[in-house]
Amino acid sequence: MTGGGLRTLIAMLLAGAAASGMQSRSSEVRDNKTLDEILEVHVRDGYVSYRALKTERNRLDAYVASLAGASLDSATPAQQISFWLNAYNALVLRTVVDHYPIAQRTNEYPPRSIRQIPGAFERLQHRIAGKSVTLDQIEQTFLAAFHDPRVFLALGRGAAGSGRLRSEAYASDALERQLSEVASECVNRAQCFQLDPLQNRVLISSIFSWRRNDFIDAYAGTAPEEFKARSPIELAVIAFMSPRMLASERQVLSKNTFKVEYLPFDWSLNDLSTRGAR
Structure with a gap:
């Protein structure tokens, strides 16, 4: 095969691959x-x-x-x-x-x-x-x-x-953006998160209980040091919620005297x- 023929063949193969990729996308x-x-x-x-x-x-x-x-x-x-x-x-x-x-x-x-x-x-x-x-x-x-x-x-x-x-x-x-928005929405929805300063409670969705080990594996090790005496799931909840809370909510959390409770799931x-x- 001549140099020109080889270049033509390579160009055709590359064009085919590009077309295949475009079709897939x-x-x-x-x-x-x-x-x-x-x-x-x-x-x-x-x-x-x-x-x-x-x-x-x-x-x-x-x-x-x-x-x-x-x-x-x-x-x-x-x-x-x-x-x-x-x-x-x-x-x-x-x-x-x-x-x-x-x-x-x-x-x-x-x-x-x-x-x-x-x-x-x-x-x-x-x-x-x-x-x-x-x-x-x-x-x-x-x-x-x-x-x-x-x-x-x-x-x-x-x-x-x-x-x-x-x-x-x-x-x-867009997945990372979308999942980040999902996480932020959780903190702002009463079905997912509630902070009750009067009774010193943090109320969270039952989803955190159902997928307990998943949240612990992903977040428990990243909780602030002052909460280290907390249970693994509490550490995971704190690490997940805290960066997405309002400053006033984090201040309540920083007292470290709250209880974590699960909300009844609304079916x-x-x-x-x-x-x-x-």
């Missing part, structure tokens, strides 16, 4: 755009217009169906985390829509709660990335593997007590049409 953008539009239209401040989404569910169903054949073999950690967060949140939406309006089956949970759907988290199987998985498996296996407990606050569990469901999809190139459906009704 555009596919990711298309998927994010689809979910972005669904969330932008139907989600307000973490609450969902399930009634409207049910009547316009074709795009949601198509998005979920597209996840079945997805391949994560060459995906970066940020791409994988974004993928599983989006998959989880989309599957929760579809699970609710499939049963909406939700019939009450037990007094253990609020009426219309996603928990009224039998096996919603632990039994219902979904085909994602070539695997049959439950919502619990996505949380406890695939997302837990990345050792970033902020992801557990990013899961829209179909409940008022969960982290606020965003009106946008998670994207690999009321995050339904925009019944927001505030209990």
